[in-house]
Amino acid sequence: MIEVKNLCKSYGNKPAVDNVSFSAAESEILGFLGPNGAGKSTTMNILTGYLSSSGGEALINGIDILEDPVAAKKDIGYLPEQPPLYLDMTVDEYLGFVYSLKKCKLPKKSHLDEICGLVKITDVRGRVIRNLSKGYRQRVGLAQALVGNPKVLILDEPTVGLDPKQIIEIRTLIKRLGKNHTVILSSHILSEVQAVCDRIVVINKGKLVANDTAEHLSHNLSADHKLTVQIEGPAKEVQSLLNGIPDMVEVHMNRTIDKTVTEFELNAKEGADIRREVFKRMAARNYPILLMRSSELTLEEIFLKLTTGDFYGNIENGAKK
């Protein structure tokens, strides 16, 4: 559906996108993650034909955006970082303009009604866009991208400026759209990407640093099999019990939560699963386990590791395993 091969773009001498390749299949939601200035918007602008690349190619539905832009653009709905709204128009006038601009063939009234219902702007359709709040403007921008029911949706930070309730609504909508559209969604909000996307592409300083599902990314990155546990019982005794577990490499006492509860960080041999053993030993002595979680990295941690460059090598190692 979308194929990006060795895409490059530089502004003057400064490379903004450096040899980036990825693809998105039909009905896939691809998350595009990176810190500010990483090249997310530039890549999206190239994909939509707003900017041209200085190297590589971008195919939408097999059509090169540079070779046949008009045909390629027909399949794209684009919500840029700043919604491209004409502030002097009413929502209805604006969507009508977009409808004719995109040479849309669907029945106008029912199509626009449906879109307005989807993004919940039906009650502001008669109002001038200038007078709308940021959240509404964002949703009008999203509505604009949906006009013509394009197969590919490219959304640059679609939930910026929305309140938490609206964010959930829009995420649900995007998930629903993802069932029959190809969606590329950029964000620097990691939980959003984790909640919505099938696959995540991470870019930093114009370079692709990861391209995988959220689960794989987190699994591959936390190579050491660590557990965090909170156990109620005498700390010293619990520690020695834990130390007795085969495959255990290190038991580290993190902190005492209250007089009887202690938190430990357990570091086992790679590939070993010590969760059952921990349970059995504590159960035998009647020391309740109040918390046990694997220290697999959260997306936040992965993101920081990837973008600060420390763990670049680690993903490749992890992937090979």
Next chain:
Amino acid sequence: MTAILKREFASYFTSPLGYVYLAVFYGFSGLFLWLTCLSTGSASLSSTFLWMFFIMMILIPVLTMRTMADDKRQKTDQLTLTSPISLFGLVAGKFLAAFAIFLIGAVIMLIYAIFLSSAVANAGNVFGWASVWGNFVGIILMGGVFISAGIFISGLTENQMIAAIGSIGANILLCLFDIISGYVPIEWLSNVINSLSVFYKYREFTYGIFSLKNILFFLSLIVIFNFLTMRVIERRRWS
């Protein structure tokens, strides 16, 4: 193109711009009609047209200043340039919308002519329609050139004020070629500059001379400026 044309045309009336332009145009044309015809008893509109030519030089940049600049500033060009329309359709739509507003203003001159001709006929004289048509076609073509130049300059900047001032400067320069050519000592260069002169060719229309050569000259200027606008947009994508 029609989508752009309709939106741009409507946008002149959702902001004060269209109204202000037309009000100033009608106001000055009325003032000059009174000064050059009604108060002196002359039945020739030529002087009125000439005054309006100078007013247009300053007024049309106001009409065109935001065409491209505002799209860039508000980022609405991200919508138009990622839509399945051609660059030609985009520029042509904007040009025609501004041109339509200009025509709505310019038509007042024909209404004055009808009014004057009936007054002249009542007095038993013949009204010089040839000169009116020559003048009218002249300002229409000139308006087209000013509009296309204005849109081109608007495409160079994000700032409407810079676009307006730049366009006024460019319009004045276009009309100064006559005078400049007189001061160029090298004969061939002076001829080249003189042949580019807009004002000289415009003057021929005002005498009621319709020369195909001059019409083509103005039309090509319009095409060239619109083409340059397309290049400017295209170049921005590649920068």
